[in-house]
Amino acid sequence: MKKMMEIFKNPIFVKLFMANLTSHMGSVVGLTAFMFYLLDRFSDQPMYASITEMMYSLPTLVVFFLVGVLADRMDRQKIAYHCDTISAVLTVILVGAIYIGWLPLIFAVLFIRSGVQKFFFPAEQAILQGVLSKDDYSTAAGLNQMVMSLFMLLGNAIAIFVYWNAGIYGALLVDFVTFVLSAILIRKCVIPEDVRQPNGKHTWKDLNVSFVMKDFKSGLVYILHHKLLLSLIGGFGVFGIVNGGFSVIPIFILKYKLAPETYEEYSIILGIAFGSGVLIGSVVSSMLTQKFKFHQLIVAGLVISGTFIIAASFAPSTWIFMVIVFIAALGLPLVNIAIGGWMPSIIDPKMMGRVQGWINPLMMLSQSITLGAIALTFPSVVTVEMLYWLVGGCLIIVAAFYTIILPKFTNQENIQPAAVNG
Template sequence: MNKFTEIFKNASFTRLFIANVTSQMGSVIGLTAFMFYILDRFSEQPSYATITELMFSLPTLAVFFLVGVVADRLDRQKIAYHCEMIAAAMSLCLLGAVSTGWMPLIFLTLFIRSAVQKFFFPAEQGILQGVLRKEDYTTAAGLNQFINSVFMLFGNAIGIFVYWTLGIYGAIVVDVVTLTISGLLIKSMKLSEEIRQPNGTHSLKDLNIRFIWSDFMIGLKYILSNKLLLALIYGFIAFGVVNGGFSVMQVFILKYKLAPDNYEQVSIYLGIVFGTGVMIGSFLSSLLTQKVKLFKLIIIGAFYIAVMTILASYATNVLFFLTICFLLALGLPMINIAIGGWMPTIIEPKMMGRVQGWITPLMMLSQSITLGIISIGYPKWFSIEIIYWFVGTCFLIVGGYYSLVLPRLAREKEAKEKLAGKKEVQLNY
């Protein structure tokens, strides 16, 4: 607990944390409400719900070569601020698009809004790395996972409540307000130039095509030269498939198998159960990170979640499904906290944007392909159970691969750090 109170004494981290929470709150409410709006209005066309999810993942493939370079070369604080404000403006445009009822315009607006927000995460991660000490990274990852569990616990319920009481328009307005608050909080932060622009001062004029491509390839060379980072990224590709499946399969199994008549109400219960599981898992995983090596938590978590995901496909009633989802949720923080605390220690601060510029599109590519397959194939070619089996198998593959490579690479990293530490002591002496 002392670690959590200590980290909030850092004013910059506190503002960034609150901004991130506020932004997530609006997005969760808006996305949940929009998903149920689509399912209500186009009940016989589940592909529309999947396409909606695609509009949040596909934009990465349109801007992937820009986001990392922009985050590393331009002012990270200004990027994060403008992302939130432009996204808020696009949400206002979404109000008009929804009022027309024309789905191509709605999807286009969602696509542009999502494309803008893809620039936020690399910039925000760069700022976070700059304002924290190395020993605080895992604590910050634990806090973020805890907040994610709160959104899982209450997000669906709040989103559905807002949708029921204020309608889709009210939910979008909430999204606009929260994004605006987040942007203003980021703008109010007092950050040194070293944190905002770790690679020196650059302007938009400097970012010509040749410069962008050169910087983008520097990021690739950096990843390829770091065996541990490369191994983690291979697993992230499979995690993209998992994200694509999880984004729709829980709602689908409720609406089209377990609770077709009251899936909205059951979704609230699912959110509470799943969020409670992640919240408890976050607390347990934070304790485990102090006693168990991070790579071991990642491996154990992957195998555990694989088993629970496959078991969930055999649910024949809501109670059994909710029980398995609770058990599954307990294991998610093992992976998220371990990776979130480990990655900043592996990546140099000046390279964070360009590395994220490769990680995010790789994940989103596999996520988009997965969603595309689901939108075309479900329910015509395969059942909801097949989606669960596929996602579970991906976790098994990741767990197996990580168990083969991560222990050796982690030992090599520790050996190099010890050697570097000895050399530094000798130089100081």
């Protein structure tokens, strides 16, 4: 708790923290409300819900070679600021597309807006790495995880409340306002130039095709020569499968198995159950980072979550399902906080953007493939239970991989997480 109070004395962190919170809130409310809008309008075509999630993940495969390079070569503050302002404008355009009612145009705008947002996280993370000390990385990761858990706890409820009372247009208005607030907060940050542009000043003229590809390749070379980092990233492709599956299967099991007539109401309770588990797990995980090594926490979290996600597929009733999901959620913060606190301490600040530029497309590629496969095969070929087995099984496989690999490379590089030493 003392560390959390100290980190909030950093004015740049406070503004970036609030900017990330507001920007993420808009995305969660708008995307969730739009999924319910499609499920209501096209209840016999669940593939549209999967396609909506694909419009969030697929753009990474288009912009992945630019994201990291821009975060390392251009002004990181301006990148984050313009991500929010452009997203706000695209949200207004999305309102018009929905009013017209032409699905291809709606999905196209969602695709472009998501593509723009992909530039936000690497730039923001690189700034945070520069304005925080190594001892603060795990604390910042814990705070971010708590915020994410609050969104899980309240996000669905807020989205459904707005959707019920103001419709899809009201939800998109929330999107617009939060993007604008995030942009204002980022604009007000006073960030040292060596943090904003650690590799020196560059202009758009510098970023020709050969320069971009050379920089993008340098990120891959850096990862390949850093065995511990490579080992961590090795599991991220499977995490993409998990993210893709878990973005839709909770709603699917409620709508098509456990509560077909009242799935919207139960989805609020599901959000509370899942968010409560992640919130409690975040508090516990933040304390455990002081006592255990990061790789031990990662493996424990993966095993807990994977086991109970598989168990959730066998739940005979909605309430038992909620309890199992709550327990599964307890393990996720162990993974997220450990990775979030560990990676900034082992990555050169000048390379953070380019490393993130490889992580995100790896995850989003597998996430997009997973969502595409679900859209094509559910429910005609695979059942919702099979989807839970896939997601839970992937987590357990990654846990086994990390159990074998991470201790060896951690010892070889003699790297001890900052939170453990501090």
